[in-house]
């Protein structure tokens with residue numbers, strides 16, 4: 106009897122469920138409830154502000170007891186700065202974006218906001234597809250002009266803060282005002298098949314910035330931009346990057362570190378199978394020439410191709426633009442255990458390998474294994490100060506470790 110009742114209840118529940126759900130998704134999650142932004146009033150004409158419709162769709166998805174999918178059909182959606190906040194009842198929310206999200210062409214609309222699309226304190230959020238067109242070029246022009254000090258900083262296009270179990274797949278980010286994607290204070294993040302595109306001279310348009318985050322993986326991602334392709338800040342642990350294409354841009358950079366006296370370290374970072382084309386740097390570790398308790402430990406750069414890269418391999422601990430605010434002129438950041446393996450291709454300058462480490466904290470455990478870098482019309486060389494380590498296999502230019 107007990108069993109029969111519970112069986113009946115289950116059946117009744119399923120029936121109610123089917124009758125009263127807005128719709129049932131077929132794709133990624135069989136049981137996800139679908140919320141289309143169109144049914145919340147979004148307009149796909151690219152000129153009607155759809156911000157409130159997106160926020161309302163998020164609120165509904167967030168309150169859903171089941172997995173939820175927010176659908177953004179084909180079209181262009183004009184959106185202002187938005188924050189999608191947790192905690193949500195739904196354990197899994199997928200944004201499935203077939204359309205393009207566009208920012209106002211007037212850069213002042215987003216210019217003072219930290220983020221255009223910001224996720225805060227969420228868990229189990231996936232973004233599939235979509236194009237973000239932040240229309241940053243007018244702000245870049247302002248920053249590059251003589252009245253640069255009057256320009257707003259600009260907004261990051263997509264950011265995740267204090268969040269976990271995040272997936273971003275097949276997204277394209279165009280012309281951000283500031284950084285394209287920021288992962289800050291997160292855990293368990295997967296980014297794959299993402300494309301970032303901005304002009305080679307666009308200021309501060311880092312592709313993906315990661316900081317204070319653990320277990321972040323970036324796969325199959327192509328970044329063409331005006332600043333770092335990937336920049337890695339303090340407190341980054343267990344970061345994996347594989348199949349990354351970079352250029353134009355400033356390369357993959359750990360740092361700038363030692364911005365603060367008290368600073369979390371960077372640990373266990375891997376770059377595997379990457380290509381850099383015409384970039385300012387290839388793989389770089391950079392710190393201010395300032396006191397700090399920060400550190401970098403356990404980094405591997407594996408199977409990397411350089412094509413006309415100005416500084417293919419570089420550690421620079423002397424960063425101090427305009428020699429301001431670096432009283433001791435040495436970096437407190439300790440760099441150890443860095444492996445460069447199977448790095449090949451061409452340098453656009455004579456110094457293809459540069460380890461300019463801190464006099465107070467020499468770099469240790471630097472390993473070069475099968476490095477083959479050439480320069481089109483001059484001999485390549487390497488430069489070391491305060492760097493301790495070893496070379497294995499064929500290393501060209503000759504190691505100075």
Ligand SMILES: *[C@@H]1O[C@H](CO)[C@@H](O)[C@H](O)[C@H]1NC(C)=O
Nearest residue numbers: 297298323324325326347348
């Ligand atoms: C990346 O792309 C390669 C080649 O297209 C594919 O084999 C691999 O599964 C992809 N990896 C991920 C994690 O998407």
Ligand SMILES: *[C@@H]1O[C@H](CO)[C@@H](O)[C@H](O)[C@H]1NC(C)=O
Nearest residue numbers: 320321342343344345373375
């Ligand atoms: C380093 O990070 C990777 C993920 O990127 C992880 O699989 C590995 O276990 C970590 N290694 C250590 C020693 O923690």
